[in-house]
Amino acid sequence: MAGRVSRHFDAATDAYRSARAQVAAVRSLLQDQDSERGVTAAGHEVAVRGLVAELKATAALITPGWLGVDVRKLTTPLPELGAHTPGEGPLPLHVGICWVTDDDWFPVVLPLLGEGGGHLTIDAGLRTRAAASLVRAVLTRLLGAVPQQFLDVRLVDGATAGGAFTGFRPLIASGGLAPPVIDTAGLAGVLDEAEEHVQHAQAMAAAGRLEEVPFLVLCGQLPDCRGEYARIQALAHAGPASRLHLVLAGWPAEESRPVLDHAYTVAVDGQYARIADPAGRPAVIRPRRGMQVRVSLDDDPNPEAVGELCRLLSADAKAAATFTFADLTGDTLWAGSSARGLSTVVGREKHTEVELSFDDVTPHWMIAGRSGSGKTVFLLDVLYGLTARYSPTELALYLLDFKEGVSFTEFTPTPIDPSWIPHARAVGVESDREYGIAVLQELVAEMGRRSVAMKRLGVTTLPALRAADPRTPWPRVVAVVDEFHVLLSGPSRQAAVAVALLEDLARKGRSYGIHLVLASQTISGVDALLGKKDAIFGQFPLRVALAGATGVLDPGNTAAGDLTVGQAVINDAAGAIGRDRIVRFPDSHASPTAVAELRQKLWSMRADGNRPPHVFSGFAEQHITTALPDVPTGGPRRRLLVGRAVDVTSSLAGPLLDATPGRHLAVVGASPVGADVLHAATTALAHQHPPGSVRFLLAPLVGPSEDPAAELAAALDQAGHTTKRLTIADLPRALADLAAETARDTYLVLFGTDAASTQLGTRDPDTRRTPLDDLRTVLAAGPARGVHVLGWWRGAKRLAEDLGGSAGRDLIACLLALNIGADGLASLTGDVMGDWQPRPNRGLLLDRHDHTSQLIVPFVRPGRHEQEGAW
Structure with missing residues (x-):
């Protein structure tokens, strides 16, 4: 048939x-x-x-139908869309009227698309009405006649900056038609794409599958392209056999401009035109002696009909591009090998699935989009696609979220769902910069481990390492940093450290199978990147721009300007103009059942020994009760536990106590959390001592400490420890006893020490000593006798005075700063260069003996966050 x-x-x-x-x-x-x-x-x-x-x-x-309809008079309902698929012969298109006499005429029909077809060049440019109208008419016919899956159009407008195609903007906005390129850089990208199309078509033709290749039509007026003539000539020559066709205005027959093979030429002469056949082809219109052939070119299509056409095609394009969450994951779970890279489908461009890769060509990705653009959804789509294709031995994930959201919590166990995604190693939710730096340091350390292994085995690539050491899993690592600009914000030492780590990973990571994804609303204006932006971002060739994205594409690339939610521009040339693909991606939030089913499948497939990821939840309280099972008892040295470190594993934080002078703890800050920290630290110490082996002296000196001290005393008594409560009046006598050389194995816990400043400063008329002198003696000599002080001072100035100024700083080696500023902390440490900034649910732990500082989440009693003004 x-x-x-x-x-x-x-x-x-x-x-x-x-x-x-x-x-x-x-x-x-x-x-x-x-x-x-x-x-x-x-x-x-x-x-x-x-x-x-x-x-x-x-x-x-x-x-x-659309091939010959009078587009100027076209009205709704429109002719049937997509009714003409070029087969063995060319697809003929009406381009004008040939007048034989003033009353007699016949249609001018040229064979364009398909085998035996050709190109169309017009000597007048798009600023000429006749040329612009003909180009728009041809474009309208093609869009209406050819099924969308068989037609790709690339608009080029070097004359009116896209103005010639204004009527087609609704279709461009919907993603059914690529935005016009307007300059030489954009043209170069389009020509690259055309050459790739020809190569692909030739390969498909050799395989007997040319009919599967869509037609690519370059339509419009080229910008200044003298340097590209050779490429355009080659494309014109190979085009018809490779399903590539040109419809070009502004291509006059000049000696400086080459004649294109297979091209019908249109010469505009006033209100008429002359059409000539391609060189070497049998004539269709050949002027004879004494005859003037007058051709009226097709006029502009009816704008209302073009609008309706765009609406229908947009709806069809959206329906065709609809991509569900199930389409992301494929049919077989964990079937891929990551030896040479990772890849996953991220969406659909018209009828074609778009697959992106982490490999040597696109090792790192950068993603940008305004709030509400679907950036988080796109990230989750990528992560679910990867985790479905690759097993945890092939892929490891480190996920950081620096905004107030829960982007990655579904990869972690929760009270509602104890399962997790087995690939996740560390997940940060509402992360601190310090946590982000810790993760980057862990990735740099992993890069070092792989480098050592490669040198040991005499190999230079990850595939070679995996082949030489098959027993050791060397998965590719993908680290996602959402709102990464927070990590780099501010001219601080932390930002400088983060920049250095990012630069190291960006430059070297590809060699070791470590890949970065940086996502943000914008990548502009990060102070810490001064002088480093190109060095770092230049390593991110793959750019993804969602609606409202700024800075991720070249300044002149406006491809993301008309995107809607659910669409993204994919650019694999660091944002260069002309290398854009517009894809539509699914909303995983709209498929909760499918997501939950995949999560459960992945979790059930995990290997024995697969541990849940380390999770850092920046907003979560930390309680000493969860830490006690991990605290050893009976050792020679006891450890003060004051919170959890903001590091990859949320390790327990606290200094060791030994006989060195100054091994005490001072918690500084007006926050009542100071009392909670002493409660936790003392609880941990009691857990490490056999009952009755030490004394605990508890001195609740301020109102906010009454409840913590009472709870602590009851717990110590119940555990069989020797406990005594002190009042302000009892404190001088207790300090004098502890200062005596006979005192042994005692913990003095001072809740609100500054409240006793009057009593501590009162001088004994007989001995001429003050209780403050005794306190300093205890601080200096007590550790050698097993006597340690745990104190909470509500102000840095009071603590500095109690220690005797700068000369007494070494009397307390361990400091925990709560809500005091950098200046107050500097008065205790002498470090005026610190960039500590107090904030809720955080503390800075310093050990002057070890010369270390560490951001921690302090231990608090349950519900502390709910108490107004606690911080």
């Missing part, structure tokens, strides 16, 4: 071409007849009109 239709179609086309030639020939011959042959003017007109009628009938036969 298809063969018969093709033969009839070819026959009709041949008849049309022959009839057109005959009109010209007969008209010329009839004009040359002399009266001796008896040919009259009336007979001449009859012959011409008969041939014109035949041409009209043939044209109507071979250009049904």
Whole structure:
């Protein structure tokens, strides 16, 4: 059936071409007849009109629907969309009217798309009405006639900066048509794409599958492209056989501009035009002696019809591009090998699935989009696609979220769902910069471990390492940093450290299978990147721009300007103009059942020993009760536990106590959390001592400490420890006893020490000593006798005075700063360069003996966050 239709179609086309030639020939011959042959003017007109009628009938036969409809008068309902797929022969398109006389005319139909088709060049540019109208008419016919899955159009407008295609903007906005490129950089990208298309088509033709390749049409007016003539000539020559066609305005027949193979040329002359056949092809329109062929080119299509066409095509494009969450994961879980890279489908461009990779070519990705653009959804789509394709031995994930959200909590166990994604190693939710730095340091350390292994085995690539050491899992690592600008914000030492780590990973990571994804609303204006932006971002060739993205694409690349939620621009040339693909991606939040099913499947497939990821929840309280099972008892050195470190593993934080002078703890800050920290630290110490082996002296000196001290005393008594509560009046006597050399194995816990400043400063008339002198003696000599002080001072100034100023700083080696500023902390440490900034649910732990500082989440009693003003 298809063969018969093709033969009839070819026959009709041949008849049309022959009839057109005959009109010209007969008209010329009839004009040359002399009266001796008896040919009259009336007979001449009859012959011409008969041939014109035949041409009209043939044209109507071979250009049904959108191929031949008068687009200027087109109204709704529109002709059937996508009814014409080029087969063995070319697809003919109506381009104008040929006037034989003032009253007699026939359609001008040119074979364009398909085998045997060609190109169309117009000597006038898009600023000329006739040329612009013809280009828009041809574009309208193509969009209406050819099914969307068989047609890709690339608009180029070097004359009006896209203005010539304003009527098609709704289709561009929906992603059904790529935005026009307007400069030489954009043209270079389009030509790259065209060359790739030709190569792909040639390969498909060799495999007997050319019919699967869509037609690529470059339509519009090229910008200044003298340096690209050779490429354009080559494309024109190879185009028709490779399903590539050009419709170009502003291509005059000049010596400086090459003649394109297979191109019908249109010369605009006032209100008419002349059309010539491609060089070397049998003539369709050939001016004869004494004959002027007048052609009226197609006028602009009806704007309302174009609008309706764009609306229908946009709806079809959206439906065709609809991509569900199930389409991301494939049919077989964990079937991929990451030896040479990772890849996953992220969405669909029209009818084609778009797959992105982490490999040597695109080792790192950068993603940007305004709030609400779907950035988090896109990230989750990528992560679920990867975790479905690769097992935990092939892929490891480190996930950081620096905004107030829960982007990655579904990868971690929760009270509602104890399962987790087995690939996740560390997950930070509402992360601190310090946590982000700790994760980056862990990745740099992993890079070092892989480097050592490669050197040991004499290999230089990750695939070679995996082959040489098959027993050791060397998965590729993907680290995602959402709102990464927070990590780099501010001219602080931390920001400088983060920049250095990022630069190291960005430059070297690809060699060791470590890949970064940086996501943010914008990548502009990060102070810490001064002088480093190109060095770091230059390592991120793959750019993803969502709606409202700024800075992720080249400054002149406006491809993301018309995106809607659920769309993204994919650019694999660091944002360069002309390398954009617009894809539509699924909303995983709209498929909670499918997501939950995948999560459970992945979790059930995990290997024995697969541990849940380390999770850092920046907003979560930390309680000593969860830490006690991990605290050893009976050792030679006891450890003060004051919180959990803001590091990859949320390790327990607290200094060791030994006989060194100054091994005490001072908690500083007006926050009542100071009392909670002493409660936790003392609880941990009691857990490490056998009952009755030490004394605990508890001195609740301020109101906020009454409840913590009472709870602590009750717990110590119940555990069998020796406990005594002190009042402010008892404190001088207790300090004098502890200062005596006979005192042994005692913990003095002072809740709100500054409240006793009057009593501590009162001098004994007989000994001329003050309780403050005794306190300093205890601080200096007590540790050697097992006597340690745990104190909470609500102000840094009071603590500094109690220690005797700068000379007494070493009396307490361990400091925990709560809500005191950098200046107050500097008065205790002498470090005026610190960039500590107090904030809720955080403390800075310093050990002057070890010269260390560590951001921690302090231990608090449950519900402390709910107490107004606790911080």
